[in-house]
Amino acid sequence: MNRFIHILLLFLVIALSSHAQESRWSLDDCIGYAIENSPRINKQKAQNSIYQQDYMNAIGRLLPSLNTGTNTYFNYGRGIDPETNTYTNINTFSNTYSVYSNLTIFDGFSNIYRVKMQKANKLAGKQQLEQEREMVAYDTMEAFFNVLYYKRMVQLAEEQAEESANNMKQARRMEELGMKAKPDVAEMAAKEAADIYTLTRQKNLLTIGIILLKEKMNFPVEEVLDITDKQSNTLILKLDETASSIYEIAQTINPKALSAESALKVQEMNRRAALGAFSPVISMETGISTGYARYLAGDNSESFSQQLRNRRGTYIGFTLSVPLFNGFSKSASYKRSKAQVIIAENDLQETLRSLYSEIEQAVADMNGQADAYQQAVKQREAMETAHEANQRKYEEGLISPLELHTSANRVVQAKTEELNAELQYRLKERLVRYYKGESFMIR
Secondary structure (H helix, E strand, O other): OHHHHHHHHHHHHHHHHHHHHHHOEOHHHHHHHHHHHOHHHHHHHHHHHHHHHHHHHHHHOOOOEEEEEEEEEEEOOOEEOOOOOOEEOOOEEEEEEEEEEEEEEEOOOHHHHHHHHHHHHHHHHHHHHHHHHHHHHHHHHHHHHHHHHHHHHHHHHHHHHHHHHHHHHHHHHHHHOOOOOHHHHHHHHHHHHHHHHHHHHHHHHHHHHHHHHHHHHOOOOOOOOOEOOOOOOOOOOOOOOOHHHHHHHHHHHOHHHHHHHHHHHHHHHHHHHHHHOOOOEEEEEEEEEEEEEEEOOOOOOOOHHHHHHHOOEEEEEEEEEOOOOOOOHHHHHHHHHHHHHHHHHHHHHHHHHHHHHHHHHHHHHHHHHHHHHHHHHHHHHHHHHHHHHHHHHHHOOOOOHHHHHHHHHHHHHHHHHHHHHHHHHHHHHHHHHHHOOOOOOOO
């Protein structure tokens, strides 16, 4: 029976441990949540729906309009007889019905260019949405790595505080045996207090880092967010490719560059539409109409249906409109569109130049962090070996507590630099992969 209970408790512990692991948030989990709940992305989605409606409106301008209408007249006193179309003093009632359509045949291709402009706007909106998603993902990833750094710093501080506590116990024991003086024990106590303070400070920094991560994710402040790093055994190597070769790829696939190109195309189509406004406009209208009329005093010989059939008529007409002068509105619109094209061209050049600079910096940072990590590993190994030797020397009374403290601090500093180099490398390496066409997000 006891064996059965032990097995049951073991399964329960394993289940609870698995649930705790599943409740932790990985980097991909945090990015997915941030993208799904980002106000920036939701705003861009709403803007894209506006672009879609503008596009449909532009297409509608190319289609014929269709309208129907009716009117009713009561005429008292002198008026036109609807039967004879002559003046009379008889009170009459008349009612007309019409269906008519209007189509612009030629307008200097202005409406066609407006369709192309709104189509380019739609494409730019999609690229802006993709860019917003990537930026939200990167901001979340940066905050995630900061929390990883602070969590590891808390672990190092806890290890250091535990080591100081053990040294303190050993120093008191050696004091009781007459092997250590009170100043040495006091030095150990000061070191223990300093390590406890460092641990408290690192826990506060971790709390602040989690708050910032929640902000980037738009995560509920009152809920617990516990993250875990699922990536292990990171292979840290320098990049063989140059910034120029990565830029050649990025300028054709990067959402920021594509969005700037689409913005230029939008302004170019707007300029052509403004130029087409100077052209004559040819339009056509066609329709069908009928009506009903009667004297208010007396009966008509024809019924309602007979009059609607007998009075029915159709028509078709063409209109030519030539713009001569409109208060400089068309010329001002055209000049403004030309200036907007120049602005968009310069924005594109500035975006591409900024993109190259970002790639160059990301590659330099990645390679620099790779070198820094290799040196940090060597430094940490050397410091750990030296500290182990100093620990033995201290136990034998060959060095002072201050020298031991200095040795321990060097080990912590070396581990900190190694951790920082590793996380910075991972961040910059993901950034370089993004410029090469790999998304920050899960596909």
